[in-house]
Amino acid sequence: MDLKKYHRLTAAIIFIVTLIIYLMTVAPTLSFWDCGEFIACSVTLSVPHPPGSPLYLLLGKMAGMFPFGDIGWRVNLISVLVSALIVMLLYLTVVRLIRLYRGPEESTEDALIVYGGSSIGALAFAFTHSHWFNAVEAEVYGISLFFTAMVFYMIVRWNDEADDPKSDRLLLTIPYFIGLSIGVHLLNVLAIPAIALVIYFRKNEFKWSTFLIMVGLTGLAMMVVYPGVVKWLPATFKVNVAIPVITFLVLLYSSYHFLKAKKRIFSLVLVSMLLIVLGYSTYGVIFIRSNLDPPLDENNPDTIERFLSYLNREQYGDVGILPRRWNNDPNYSSEADFFWNYQVNHMYNRYFLWQFVGQEGDFQGAQVDFSKFFALPLLLGLFGLGHHIIRDRKRSLVVFSLFFLTGYAIILYLNQDNPQPRERDYAYTGSFYAFAIWIGIGAQGLLAYASRYLKIKKASQLALLLAALFILIPVNMLAKSYRMHDRSGNYVAWDYSRNILETCEPNGLIFTNGDNDTFPLWYLQEVMAVRQDVRVVNLSLLNTGWYIKQLRNREPKVPISFSDDYIDRYLDQHDLTALRKRYWPKNLPEQPTIVSVPTPDGGSFEWDVPATMHLPTGPGDTGENNFLRVQDIMILHIISENNWKKPLYFAVTVSNSNMLGLQDHLTMEGLAFKFVPEKGNKINPEKLAENLLDNYRDYYRNLDDPNVHYDDNVFRLLQNYRSAYLQLASYYLKLDRPGGDATYDPVRSPDENYEDFYAFSDRDKVLFILDTMEGELPSTVVPISSEEIVLHIGQLYSDLGRPEELEARLQRLSSQKDLTPDELFRYGATYLRWMNDTTTAEKMFRRVLEEDDSPEMKLEVVTAFNQLRMADEAVSLLDEVAESKMDTQVKTRVATLYLHLNQFDTARQYFEELAETNPGDGSVIGGLLSVYEQQKDHPKFKELLESWVASHPNDQQAQQRLLRFNEMYQDSIQ
Structure with missing residues (x-):
């Protein structure tokens, strides 16, 4: 077999292996977050959230047409397929980059070094967290990275074939793919500088003058794409529909003219612009479909103005690069501290290390776990970076530009605030892809050095070393990450959403909170035709005018009586006139916050509606909430207009702050609370x-x-x-x-x-x-x-005659690793109180003392020992505390415990000392009275109690105690 066949076979094996693993771990249906929205919009060709992903919708529509499997699973397969192709493209790219400084392979040993090293880089990336996460669900980030990987591979291939006149076809395919990729996500635009660097280094010797010109032209090219083609070209429709048409025709004619005149550079530039526009034309799907009123029509971009607003993501606002969004967060000392420690370290470096060092777990805020991959992929990648710089400085700069622009540059541009609703690592896979190139180059360099300096020349010896690298890096990454990325059998998004809908009575209306209790419901209703009689009202979207109109106009209709003019003027604007409609100050007589709602029986109920947001109103502003959000106004309006005609629900995921103080009128019926006229039925x-x-x-x-x-x-x-x-x-x-x-x-x-x-x-x-x-x-x-809930369940079982259930839960809790002394004490106390297991309780209390010998903890154990009838040990331990330095609070507890342990003389000593310095402390005086009472020191008892009553004449309990004492012992103390 010639070496080219080895190369192709290796690429095919990499593709097949990753494809099989992704197929084994792909979600069997929809997942949470945006997946339900994308699948629903794909299958129904609807309009998703801005700026839309029209090419993805078309591909999803095609995938949904295949007559097998769950529809959500079919759309998930897009991510599976393109993600496996990405890994193969990474392998092919690394091989070509290595050849640029090493030359073509001439022997089996060369093939092992080059193909083996490249395979390690590709498969290491295949099993990184973020890429694998994107590969097994219906999201745009997998196919977006596919376009990035494809154009990067094509430009590297062009570098090899640039002297061939036919290589221009590669250069022209790249802008077309960039145009298409915009119909998925804008991230692909960030590959343009890397493309420009490859072209520059292939055609020019490095000079600062030409390099700076190239940088300027690259910036211009990026501006032509974004915002030029993406924003400005569609904006010309607003001026005159003929302008973009004329622009396209001029580009078409100019391209033809320069091609005919054999002006290669001009024709390439113009045809590239034409192809970008042609690829970008998929956005026409959004405008066309919106005008056909699809089932889901977010932002309703059916006019030029709304379409431009949709493309420009205006509903999300515009955040500049400066200042950074610190907002005086007390966790950070300055804007620079916030930028470095949160935006860079927490929101990128942590994600980067997840991929190549290891991830603590798949929970929000997970940290880096060195024990997963032992940082071997990271170290090999850093070695590869150094090796690449030494062997091919130019192409190392190319890879670095891709690494930086798809990672740190995004951090600079996004200027993210704290907190984020979810982890954002999925957006930086382009950067992780670039670093994986260096892992492949590092593996090749390591094998090459071993061959040269360790005299490992035989193919069999190199194969053993290569196998060791495979086991240490991609195989280990696969083994450690498989379970966390395996979504097979996970139907929670489908089932949970179905159960939300089934909680509602026929023709019900349910308020939902965010992505995870809305998008899956849309999927079930629009794709699976589940409970289409129920109207889902998303509270976040309820702040927008277009959504309010759709709820009012589309079946099943929501009872809303506001006119279009009112919605446009007062609900969809933020000027002073609109804000006055939402002003909701507290304790303002002319504007009460009490709202009354009639009930079906002819009565009514009222409640105080709290303001939900704060806007400064000038001098004297207290900082308290003083405005209602549009969603709050709409909830009140819908309740009023509905007048109990439709059953209203709030999903259990809706926070209390979004319920407008209605909690007393919400009754749980499952995964939703029903709004009822009666009060107090939880x-x-x-x-x-x-x-x-x-x-x-x-x-x-x-x-x-x-x-x-x-x-x-x-x-x-x-x-x-x-x-x-x-x-x-x-x-x-x-x-x-x-x-x-x-x-x-x-x-x-x-x-x-x-x-x-x-x-x-x-x-x-x-x-x-x-x-x-x-x-x-x-x-x-x-x-x-919560461990409290675990114990509560066990205690319920114990009360109902099944104490073994409590014991089993206690054993699970107490056998956990790294228990704190507080947890140990709590479990010991539960064994004692609920199980009457004195032996286990004693063992746990002794473990507490081994791990925490503080006076406070010793006092807790003294109490426990007393309950265990271990009086001698309790007294001994209490003596240890008494010998330490004690403040008044600790000393009072010590005296009280001596009293409970029947050590009356010692208790008396401490209480009398405390009474001298704290004569007004009721707990001290009460303890001392108890000591006198136990010692039958009636004169002292009476003297102290009379003194207390004299200084505290309103203490009725003390007066009654003195009265009872006088009645019982008057004769004995005279």
């Missing part, structure tokens, strides 16, 4: 039981499967199920009514038990609820977020 037990125990049961898929991986975001959402179960259990436990003829039998199936549910005693109901919760959401698979 749950609807019948509806809640029906949903949790019956309606949801087929849609808890795989929540009991320990082989399915869930991330921190999913765990947080799943706690809402557990919270509902526990509230239902608490409700029946408080009632504690006897049952009918049936009793709960754990051996029977859940369906059989549910049929007899209302014939159970309330205690049996609670057991059935708890067992169902543990069966559907076992804490071994879906961890409980």
Whole structure:
């Protein structure tokens, strides 16, 4: 086999291996965040959030047409395919970059060094966190990086073939791909400087004068693309529709003219501009589809003005590079400190190290974990950077430009604020891709040095070294990262959203909070036709005029009576006139904040609506909230206009701050709270039981499967199920009514038990609820977020006659690693109080003393030892505390504990000392009185109590105590 076939075979194997792994780990349906929106908009050819991704929508539409599998899974396959292609392109690119300084391969040993090293770089990138994350869900970042990888590969290939007249085809394909990529994401524009550097170094010897000219022309080229083609060209439609048409025709004619005149440079430039515009033309899909009123039509860009606003992302505002968005965050000392420690270190460096050192876990704020990859990919990449600079300084600058512009430059440009709703590492995969090039070059350099200096010449010896590198880097990365990136069997987004919709009564209206309780619902309704009678109202979008109009006009309609003019003037503007409509100050007689709502029975209820945002109003401004948001006004308006015609709900994910003080009129029925006229009904037990125990049961898929991986975001959402179960259990436990003829039998199936549910005693109901919760959401698979809840569940079981459940939970908690002394003490106290297990409790209390010998902790253990009837040890430990330096509070506790341990003389000594310095301290005087009482020192008791009553004449309890004492002991003390 010739070496070219080895090369092609290696590329094919890399593609197939990564494709198989991504297929094994791809999500079986939609995932959270933007995935539901993108799939729904693709399948229905609707309009997603600005600035849209029209090319992605077209590809998603095609993928959705395949007649197999879940529709969400089909669209996910786009990311799977392009992500595997990216890894293959990385391999092909690294091989060409190595050849530029090393020359072509001439032997099997050369092939092992070049192809093997390049494979390590490619596969290391394949198993980086962010790329793998993007590869297994329906998002735009995978295909965006594909375009970046493709144009970078094509320019590197052009570098090899530049002397061939046919190489111009590669140069012309690049701008077309850039134009197409804008229809996915703007990130691809950041590859232009790297492309320009390759062309410059291929055609010119380095001179500062020509280099600076190239830099200027590159900046101009980027401006032509963005904002030129992206913003300015569409803006000409606003002036005159003929302008962009004429511009296109002029470009077309000029290209033809210069081609015919054989003016190569001019024709290349003009045809490139033409191809960028042609690729960018996919944005016509957004305008066309919006005018056809698709099911989802975000921002409604059906006019030139709204279309331009959509392209320019105006709804998100414009944040400049300076000043940095510090906002006087107390965690940072200055703007520079915020920029470096948050925006650079936390929002990029941490992500970068995740990829090549290791990630602590898939939870918000996860730190770097050296134990995952031992920093070997990072070290090899840094070695590759140095090796590349030494061997080919020009191309190392090319790779560095791609690395910097797709990483640190984005950080500078975005100027992100703190906090962010989610991790943002997915946006920097271009930078991680560039660094992986150096990993491949580093692996090649290491193999080459081993061959040269360690005299490893034989192919078999090189193969062994290469195998070791594979095991240490890509294989280790695969093994350590597989579970965290495996989404097979994860149906939570589908099931959770379905259960939200099924909570609602027919023709209901539900207010949702953000992406994760809105986009999956859109997917179910528009793609899967699930509960299309329910109207989803997203509170974030409810601040926009276009969304309010769509809710009012489209079926199922939301009761809104505001006219277009009113919406445009007062709800969609932010000038003084509009803001006055939202002014909501507290304690202003002429503008009360009390709102009254009529009830179906002819009555009404009212409540005080709190302001939800603050705007400064001038001198005397207190800084308190004084305005309502548009979404707040709309909630009040919808409640009023609805007048109980449609059932209204709030998803359980809606925060209290978005409920406008309505909590007393919201009753839990499952994954949503229903708005009701009655006050104080926290749950609807019948509806809640029906949903949790019956309606949801087929849609808890795989929540009991320990082989399915869930991330921190999913765990947080799943706690809402557990919270509902526990509230239902608490409700029946408080009632504690006897049952009918049936009793709960754990051996029977859940369906059989549910049929007899209302014939159970309330205690049996609670057991059935708890067992169902543990069966559907076992804490071994879906961890409980709070140890207090773990113990609470165990205590419920113990109260109901199953103490082994509490013991099992206690054992799990107490066997955890790195428990704090406070946790050890708490678990020991639980063993003592609830299990009466004195042996285990004593062991845990002794462990506490080994890890924390502070006076405060010793006093806690003294109390515990006293409960264990270990009086001698308690006194001994208390003596140790007494010998240390004590403040008044500690000394009071010491005296009190001596009293409880029947060490009356010692207690008396300390209390008398304390009484001298703190004669007005009721706890000290009370303790001293107890000592006198125990020692039967009646004269002292009476003297102290009379003194206290004299100085505290309003202390009725002390007066009564003195009266009782006088009645009992008057004769004995005379």
